[in-house]
Amino acid sequence: MSEPSVNAPRRPSKGERTRARILDSATELFSRSGFNAVSLRDIAAHAGLTHAGLLHHFPGKEAVLIEVLSRRDRIDAQSVFPGIVRPGTPEPGPGERLRRLVGLVARNSGTPGIVGLYAKLSAEATDPGHPAHHYFKERYRVLREEVTVLVEALQAEAGAPARSAPETVARQLLALMDGLQTQWLLEPEAVVMEEVVRDFLRGLGFLPGDGAGGAGVSG
Amino acid sequence: MSEPSVNAPRRPSKGERTRARILDSATELFSRSGFNAVSLRDIAAHAGLTHAGLLHHFPGKEAVLIEVLSRRDRIDAQSVFPGIVRPGTPEPGPGERLRRLVGLVARNSGTPGIVGLYAKLSAEATDPGHPAHHYFKERYRVLREEVTVLVEALQAEAGAPARSAPETVARQLLALMDGLQTQWLLEPEAVVMEEVVRDFLRGLGFLPGDGAGGAGVSG
DNA sequence: ACCGGAACCAACCACTTGGTAGGTTTTTCC
DNA sequence: GGAAAAACCTACCAAGTGGTTGGTTCCGGT
Numbered sequence: 001m002s003e004p005s006v007n008a009p010r011r012p013s014k015g016e017r018t019r020a021r022i023l024d025s026a027t028e029l030f031s032r033s034g035f036n037a038v039s040l041r042d043i044a045a046h047a048g049l050t051h052a053g054l055l056h057h058f059p060g061k062e063a064v065l066i067e068v069l070s071r072r073d074r075i076d077a078q079s080v081f082p083g084i085v086r087p088g089t090p091e092p093g094p095g096e097r098l099r100r101l102v103g104l105v106a107r108n109s110g111t112p113g114i115v116g117l118y119a120k121l122s123a124e125a126t127d128p129g130h131p132a133h134h135y136f137k138e139r140y141r142v143l144r145e146e147v148t149v150l151v152e153a154l155q156a157e158a159g160a161p162a163r164s165a166p167e168t169v170a171r172q173l174l175a176l177m178d179g180l181q182t183q184w185l186l187e188p189e190a191v192v193m194e195e196v197v198r199d200f201l202r203g204l205g206f207l208p209g210d211g212a213g214g215a216g217v218s219g
Numbered sequence: 220m221s222e223p224s225v226n227a228p229r230r231p232s233k234g235e236r237t238r239a240r241i242l243d244s245a246t247e248l249f250s251r252s253g254f255n256a257v258s259l260r261d262i263a264a265h266a267g268l269t270h271a272g273l274l275h276h277f278p279g280k281e282a283v284l285i286e287v288l289s290r291r292d293r294i295d296a297q298s299v300f301p302g303i304v305r306p307g308t309p310e311p312g313p314g315e316r317l318r319r320l321v322g323l324v325a326r327n328s329g330t331p332g333i334v335g336l337y338a339k340l341s342a343e344a345t346d347p348g349h350p351a352h353h354y355f356k357e358r359y360r361v362l363r364e365e366v367t368v369l370v371e372a373l374q375a376e377a378g379a380p381a382r383s384a385p386e387t388v389a390r391q392l393l394a395l396m397d398g399l400q401t402q403w404l405l406e407p408e409a410v411v412m413e414e415v416v417r418d419f420l421r422g423l424g425f426l427p428g429d430g431a432g433g434a435g436v437s438g
Numbered sequence: 439a440c441c442g443g444a445a446c447c448a449a450c451c452a453c454t455t456g457g458t459a460g461g462t463t464t465t466t467c468c
Numbered sequence: 469g470g471a472a473a474a475a476c477c478t479a480c481c482a483a484g485t486g487g488t489t490g491g492t493t494c495c496g497g498t
Contacts, residue, residue: 014465016475033346036255039455051456053476061456110393116345119387125403126335127252137405163428164418171402171415178401179394185345186356196390201423209382234444234493258485268487272446280486 020056021047023071026064031113034120035065035132062131069121069135072114080104081146090120094153098206101150106179115181123179144170158205169204176200231326240266240274245283250332251276253339254284267273288340288354290379291333300365313372317425324396325413334400341397363389372373377424388423395419 011021025046029038040061044054047064058064080100082090108115125132149171155162155169164172177197184191201207231239233258246267253411259280277283301308301355310316324344327334344351363432366389374381383391403410420426 013474018475029389033348034255034343036251036342040457041455049475052458055457055473076496083498119345120342122401122405123335123339124253126338127402129252133405136421140402140405163422168418170413171262171410172395172419173400175389175398175402175415178395178398179396179399180390182341182345182397183359183394185339186352186359191390196394198389199387200391203382231442237445260485268445269447271448271488274487275445275447435472 015057018047018049022049022054022057022064023068027068027072027117028113029116030068030121033116033132035124040064063133065121066135068117069132072117073139076104078183094150094157098149098201100145101192102197104203105197109180109184109193112185112188116185119178119181119185140174143174147173154204154206160205161212173200175196234276235265237268241268241273241276241283242309243285245287246291246336247332249271249284249287249340250336254343259283284340285354285427288335288358290352291336291356295323300361303361303365313376316369318365319375321413321416324401328403328412328413331404331407335404338404346387347361359393362393366392373425374421379424390414392419396425 022043026038026043027104029042031040033071040051040054043053043064047054054064054186058067080097092100122136123133124130125136128132144167148167151166151169151173155166177193180191180193199205202209241262245257245262248261248265251257259270259273262283263270266273273283275288296303299316301310311319340351341355342353343349346352363386367386370385370388372394374385396412399410399412399415403412417426420430
């Protein structure tokens with residue numbers, strides 16, 4: 001069938017494959033309806049086993065959640081901030097990192113499921129008792145710090161005197177991206193997330209403005 | 220039932236009072252844990268009756284949700300866009316409306332419950348099958364239109380050539396407010412929503428900046 | 439004071455939830 | 469090929485879920 005030609009040519013064991021299938025299913029279902037509204041039986045059925053079988057691979061529902069989240073985070077973070085995931089890896093320049101960040105937004109538009117997952121869960125996880133509460137708190141902290149550094153660099157590069165504190169801008173950018181996702185999920189055709197984010201970044205002088213053309217609403 | 224006349228000093232009937240108590244309780248509990256995680260029994264107990272008693276006042280759980288949402292919306296909208304709620308009422312000038320909008324953000328900081336309610340529900344309701352899906356879609360539409368008009372007026376007032384399309388700015392502002400709420404709910408002490416919003420508006424020239432070129436918002 | 443309807447409750451329904459117990463089948467490795 | 473281990477299932481559990489039924493209690497208008 002497929003050739004995993006990277007470093008591990010050995011076929012993953014049955015258990016590993018099932019585990020992956022479970023995580024895929026859980027991701028898809030959590031994405032559609034959030035954490036509370038999805039049962040282990042739903043996930044198991046979607047993955048092609050019983051919920052008891054599922055619980056052989058994960059100690060409980062929460063564990064599935066956490067695994068789904070961190071697996072996805074690992075992938076995304078790697079593409080924008082390689083330094084986080086693999087310490088030592090040199091991070092690309094600010095401009096490049098910004099490009100990747102915007103690229104991530106654009107790419108998200110192809111996977112409403114994942115976007116929905118984070119939108120729903122980050123809201124649910126606001127409750128201190130939620131299993132993913134700590135996870136999201138930490139996630140935002142790391143993300144914010146990383147974006148703050150990025151903004152600092154961009155402000156310095158832009159030359160113009162920084163109008164706002166880097167941390168504030170970082171908060172704004174992250175908030176903007178989150179909020180846009182909700183709008184986009186409600187009306188996928190009506191919103192072009194990438195464009196709105198670009199416009200915001202242009203206003204900050206982080207992206208080349210379009211001079212005399214005015215605000216380009218392409219449609 | 221009987222026609223709710225505007226100036227009615229009459230004491231609300233027992234039923235009306237209970238209904239209100241139920242909505243208060245539902246608001247509080249939904250705020251704390253979202254829709255799916257709260258049961259009718261929870262709400263009823265909090266309101267001091269049984270869940271069967273509750274169902275005498277509402278046809279089902281969804282109905283409670285919708286009522287909670289629209290009741291709250293009515294209050295908030297009234298304070299910022301009186302024209303929406305009571306057609307015919309002249310709306311205040313753009314500057315004043317903006318002031319009220321920011322004021323609403325600040326006021327929200329006093330009620331994490333309500334904020335959490337909307338954060339969780341607007342995410343949950345992203346699912347087309349969710350009972351509040353249509354409600355939120357409509358809510359965003361109205362809100363966006365109203366804010367778009369506001370932004371148009373502010374851009375005109377600011378004098379400077381508008382850099383972005385009003386609708387885009389409206390989307391950004393709404394997204395920013397939503398996203399900030401999530402951040403704030405996760406770390407209430409670390410975020411001052413009002414300040415971050417103000418900073419954003421300052422960048423647009425809608426609020427007096429720190430030195431250069433304020434808009435004509437006299438306060 | 440009365441009576442009709444509103445308000446409310448106990449009991450129940452069919453169903454779902456996360457999780458467990460114990461046995462059976464498949465892989466995996468030697 | 470054979471045995472240990474991993475994978476998986478059936479059956480079950482106690483605790484909930486939203487909602488219904490049928491009755492009782494209490495309020496409000498006359």
